[in-house]
Amino acid sequence: MRKVRYAVQGLFLFLFIFMSIKHQIYRGTVLKTPPLDSYCPFGGIETAYLYITSGTFVDRVGYSNFIMLFGLIIIGVLLKSGFCGWICPFGTVQEWLGNLGKKLFNNKKFIPESIDRYGRFIKYPLFVLIIIATIVSGRMIFRDYDPFIAFFHMGFGERPWTAYLAMIIVLVGSLFIIRFWCRYFCPLAVIVGLIGKLGLYKIECDNEKCVSCGKCEKLCPMDIKIAKMGRINTVECNSCLDCLEAKDLKDAISLKAPKNGKRLIPAFYPVILLVIFFGVIYGSKSLGIWKVGRGPGGQGKGLGAAGRNSRVAQRNAENLNFSILTQKSDSLKVLAEPKKSSEEKKECDEVRKGLRKVAEETAQGEERTIKIGNTELVIRGNVSLAQIEQMTGVPASYLISKLKLPPNVSRNINIGNLKKTYGFVMQDLRKCIREYFEKHKK
Numbered sequence: 168m169r170k171v172r173y174a175v176q177g178l179f180l181f182l183f184i185f186m187s188i189k190h191q192i193y194r195g196t197v198l199k200t201p202p203l204d205s206y207c208p209f210g211g212i213e214t215a216y217l218y219i220t221s222g223t224f225v226d227r228v229g230y231s232n233f234i235m236l237f238g239l240i241i242i243g244v245l246l247k248s249g250f251c252g253w254i255c256p257f258g259t260v261q262e263w264l265g266n267l268g269k270k271l272f273n274n275k276k277f278i279p280e281s282i283d284r285y286g287r288f289i290k291y292p293l294f295v296l297i298i299i300a301t302i303v304s305g306r307m308i309f310r311d312y313d314p315f316i317a318f319f320h321m322g323f324g325e326r327p328w329t330a331y332l333a334m335i336i337v338l339v340g341s342l343f344i345i346r347f348w349c350r351y352f353c354p355l356a357v358i359v360g361l362i363g364k365l366g367l368y369k370i371e372c373d374n375e376k377c378v379s380c381g382k383c384e385k386l387c388p389m390d391i392k393i394a395k396m397g398r399i400n401t402v403e404c405n406s407c408l409d410c411l412e413a414k415d416l417k418d419a420i421s422l423k424a425p426k427n428g429k430r431l432i433p434a435f436y437p438v439i440l441l442v443i444f445f446g447v448i449y450g451s452k453s454l455g456i457w458k459v460g461r462g463p464g465g466q467g468k469g470l471g472a473a474g475r476n477s478r479v480a481q482r483n484a485e486n487l488n489f490s491i492l493t494q495k496s497d498s499l500k501v502l503a504e505p506k507k508s509s510e511e512k513k514e515c516d517e518v519r520k521g522l523r524k525v526a527e528e529t530a531q532g533e534e535r536t537i538k539i540g541n542t543e544l545v546i547r548g549n550v551s552l553a554q555i556e557q558m559t560g561v562p563a564s565y566l567i568s569k570l571k572l573p574p575n576v577s578r579n580i581n582i583g584n585l586k587k588t589y590g591f592v593m594q595d596l597r598k599c600i601r602e603y604f605e606k607h608k609k
C-alpha cells in the first residue's frame with residue numbers, strides 16, 4: 168500500500184509541477200493554464216466571507232476553489248484526511264524530505280515530545296489570523312509568506328523574500344522533522360483535520376489483538392500513539408495508512424467504520440479517493456461551473472506565440488458576442504426606453520448586462536494596469552475607493568464626482584459592489600484615474 172501511495176503522491180506532485188511551469192510560461196485562462204491557486208481548497212475558505220457578504224472573490228480565487236473545498240469535504244467525511252496523506256503535493260515534498268532526513272540522521276528525533284505536542288497547536292491561531300487578515304485587507308495576504316506558493320513558483324517570477332524564507336525554513340525543517348509545515352503551521356491542516364473528525368473510515372487498533380510491539384508507531388510519519396489511542400480520531404492523522412504496513416499486525420490495525428464495525432479493504436481507499444477527487448473536478452467542468460479566479464495583472468503577460476494566437480481568437484469570440492449583442496440591442500431598441508412590456512424590459516436588461524460584461528472583459532488585458540511613475544498598478548474590484556486613494560493618491564471625492572456616485576457613498580465599500588449598484592464598469596474607473604494623472608502632470 169505504501170508503494171501505491173507514493174505512486175499517487177508522485178502523480179499529484181508531477182501534475183502540480185507541470186501545471187505550475189505551464190502557467191508560468193503561458194499564463195492566463197486562454198490556454199487553460201490557470202494559476203495553482205485555482206486548485207487550492209484553502210482559497211475557498213479565505214474568500215468565503217467576501218463572497219457571502221458581497222458576492223466577490225479575493226484575488227486569484229474563483230468558483231474552482233469552492234469546488235476544491237467541496238471535494239475536500241467529501242473526501243474528509245468518507246476517508247478522513249486522505250487529502251493530506253495522498254494528494255497534497257507540498258505534504259509529499261515534506262514527507263519525502265523527511266524520509267531522506269531519517270536515513271541521513273538514522274531516525275534521530277530532533278524535537279522533544281512535549282514541545283512537538285504543544286507546537287502542533289500553532290496552526291490554529293495562525294489559521295484564525297490568516298482568515299481575519301484576509302477579511303480585513305480583502306486580499307490573499309498570506310500569499311506573501313506562503314512556502315507552498317514560493318515552492319511551486321519553481322523559481323519563475325518574483326515572490327516576496329518572506330515567502331522564500333518561509334519555504335527554505337520549511338524545506339530544511341522537513342529534513343529534521345517529517346512534515347514540518349503540516350505538523351505546526353499549515354492552516355489547511357486545521358480544516359482537513361476537523362472535517363476528518365467526521366470521517367467514516369478511520370484507523371483503529373483493536374486493543375484485544377494489540378501486543379504493544381510499537382511497530383505501527385514506528386511507521387507513522389506523524390508520531391501518533393496508535394496503540395494507546397485505539398480509534399484514531401486526532402486531526403494529526405493524515406490517513407496515509409502506513410501503520411497498516413506493520414508486518415503481522417494487519418488484524419490488530421484496520422480501517423474501520425465505527426457504526427457497523429465494517430472494515431474497508433485498504434486497496435479500495437486510493438480508488439475511492441481518486442474517483443472523488445477527479446470526479447468533482449471533471450464533473451464541475453462538464454457542468455460548466457468550474458471557473459477559475461484571475462490574478463492581478465497576471466493574464467496576458469509573457470504569452471508565447473501560441474498564447475497570442477489564442478488571445479486573438481478569444482478577442483474575436485468576444486467581438487462576435489459583442490456584435491450579436493449590439494445587433495440585438497438595436498432590434499430591441501435597448502437605449503430608447505419607453506413603453507415596453509415586462510418581457511421586453513427583462514430582455515433589455517439581459518442585453519444591457521451582456522454589453523456591460525463584454526465591455527468590461529474587453530477592457531481587461533493591456534488596459535488593466537495603470538502606470539504611476541515607474542510603477543504599474545492593477546486596480547481590481549476588490550479594493551475600495553479609500554484604498555485606491557491610498558495606493559494612487561487620487562482623491563476618493565474626485566472619483567465619486569467623476570463616476571457620478573452619490574456624494575455620501577461609503578469610501579470603504581469595494582468597487583465590485585459599487586459597480587453593481589451604480590452601473591459603471593472598471594474601464595470607467597481606470598479612465599478617471601488616468602485622467603487625473605494626465606491633468607496633474609501639466
Ligand code: SF4
Nearest residue numbers: 251255258349353356
Ligand atoms: S497539512 Fe497542509 S501542507 Fe500538509 S499535506 Fe495537509 S494541506 Fe498539505
Ligand code: SF4
Nearest residue numbers: 387404405407408410
Ligand atoms: S495513524 Fe496511521 S494513517 Fe494516521 S498518520 Fe499515522 S500511520 Fe498514517
